[in-house]
Amino acid sequence: MGGIGCRDLRVRAGGRELLSVPELHVASGRTLAVLGPNGAGKSTLLRALGLLSSHRVSGQILLDGCPATPPQLREAIAAVLQRPILRRGTVADNVISGLRFRGVGRREARARAWPWIEALGLAALADRDARSLSIGEAQRVSITRALAVGPRVLLLDEPFSGLDATTRADLLADLRAALSGQPTATLLVTHDRQEALALAEDTALLIGGRIRRHGPTAEVLDHPSDAGTARLLGYTNLLPPALTGRPHTLAARPEHTQLLLAPPDLPDARDIAGGPDRRAGEVPVVTGTLRRVVALGIATRADVDTSAGRLTCLHPGDVLAGELPPLGSHVRVRVRHARPLTAED
Numbered sequence: 548m549g550g551i552g553c554r555d556l557r558v559r560a561g562g563r564e565l566l567s568v569p570e571l572h573v574a575s576g577r578t579l580a581v582l583g584p585n586g587a588g589k590s591t592l593l594r595a596l597g598l599l600s601s602h603r604v605s606g607q608i609l610l611d612g613c614p615a616t617p618p619q620l621r622e623a624i625a626a627v628l629q630r631p632i633l634r635r636g637t638v639a640d641n642v643i644s645g646l647r648f649r650g651v652g653r654r655e656a657r658a659r660a661w662p663w664i665e666a667l668g669l670a671a672l673a674d675r676d677a678r679s680l681s682i683g684e685a686q687r688v689s690i691t692r693a694l695a696v697g698p699r700v701l702l703l704d705e706p707f708s709g710l711d712a713t714t715r716a717d718l719l720a721d722l723r724a725a726l727s728g729q730p731t732a733t734l735l736v737t738h739d740r741q742e743a744l745a746l747a748e749d750t751a752l753l754i755g756g757r758i759r760r761h762g763p764t765a766e767v768l769d770h771p772s773d774a775g776t777a778r779l780l781g782y783t784n785l786l787p788p789a790l791t792g793r794p795h796t797l798a799a800r801p802e803h804t805q806l807l808l809a810p811p812d813l814p815d816a817r818d819i820a821g822g823p824d825r826r827a828g829e830v831p832v833v834t835g836t837l838r839r840v841v842a843l844g845i846a847t848r849a850d851v852d853t854s855a856g857r858l859t860c861l862h863p864g865d866v867l868a869g870e871l872p873p874l875g876s877h878v879r880v881r882v883r884h885a886r887p888l889t890a891e892d
């Protein structure tokens with residue numbers, strides 16, 4: 548099986564285990580996003596795979612399904628780290644440096660690198676001193692340098708962090724286009740599910756040094772299995788069985804949870820949940836006390852205390868103050884879309 552993988556990969560530091568991954572594989576031509584909160588062990592995983600770790604690493608790293616030696620891995624892998632590290636010289640010098648490091652002559656390196664310089668929008672900057680670049684430009688150079696090598700494996704450690712929204716969107720699109728059709732196995736470390744969605748066919752959720760879910764990106768992002776993965780995937784509202792009468796805790800995103808501003812004549816949550824004609828896909832209306840309302844410009848956030856904890860409601864646009872009941876009022880909240888958590892943690 549082409550690509551990079553690992554078996555029984557463990558990383559220890561400071562007397563504790565930071566990472567334990569029994570098995571993982573990224574196939575050639577595919578991108579796997581490793582999505583996790585801060586401190587989950589994402590960089591630890593990427594560094595272990597790329598032989599960049601300063602911690603105690605045990606287990607096997609596989610190339611094309613077979614245990615690989617450090618020289619084989621160094622030859623196969625190109626890595627882009629969170630903060631771009633550029634060498635002295637021009638942008639073009641930096642882009643060809645990966646090829647030069649692998650023994651490619653200057654002339655050939657320039658010829659092989661130039662299409663990537665153009666594809667990643669660096670032609671106008673090619674002769675600039677690399678040390679004069681902005682962070683976004685420098686990250687673009689770092690990504691282009693890695694792609695120009697034509698690596699069998701590309702490791703990307705949060706390459707878009709610290710970029711403004713437009714630069715990030717442009718670079719995401721350019722990278723996606725550059726990777727498509729390439730036989731590269733790409734591992735993208737990120738805490739942003741939009742990046743996973745934009746770049747990766749598959750996603751692994753890493754929490755506390757362990758992979759909690761792994762599968763096709765759209766499926767993984769829309770199916771939290773426990774409270775930890777729910778939080779990570781933006782399903783921050785948890786509705787336990789005591790609130791809904793359902794057998795499992797339900798999880799909902801704030802944008803799918805709304806105050807009923809003009810309460811219609813509806814039964815309360817327990818009536819709906821326990822009613823005789825309850826349908827499988829039905830989501831409940833719950834009741835609570837309005838605690839706080841904050842205008843966020845493009846949306847209005849309302850926090851509601853229920854008997855089972857706080858719910859956050861997000862209404863598109865600016866909800867007029869006159870439409871809102873006073874703070875402390877008894878209110879109803881409609882949950883338009885929720886997922887059952889099937890593996891409580």
Ligand SMILES: Nc1ncnc2c1ncn2[C@@H]1O[C@H](COP(=O)(O)OP(=O)(O)OP(=O)(O)O)[C@@H](O)[C@H]1O
Pocket residue numbers: 560561565583584585586587588589590591592738
């Ligand atoms: N030398 C060390 N000794 C003990 N713990 C460490 C050491 N280095 C890192 N860690 C811990 O390892 C865990 C994983 O760190 P890592 O940088 O891999 O997380 P991450 O998922 O990449 O986070 P972020 O999104 O913040 O970059 C963290 O809890 C971190 O505090």
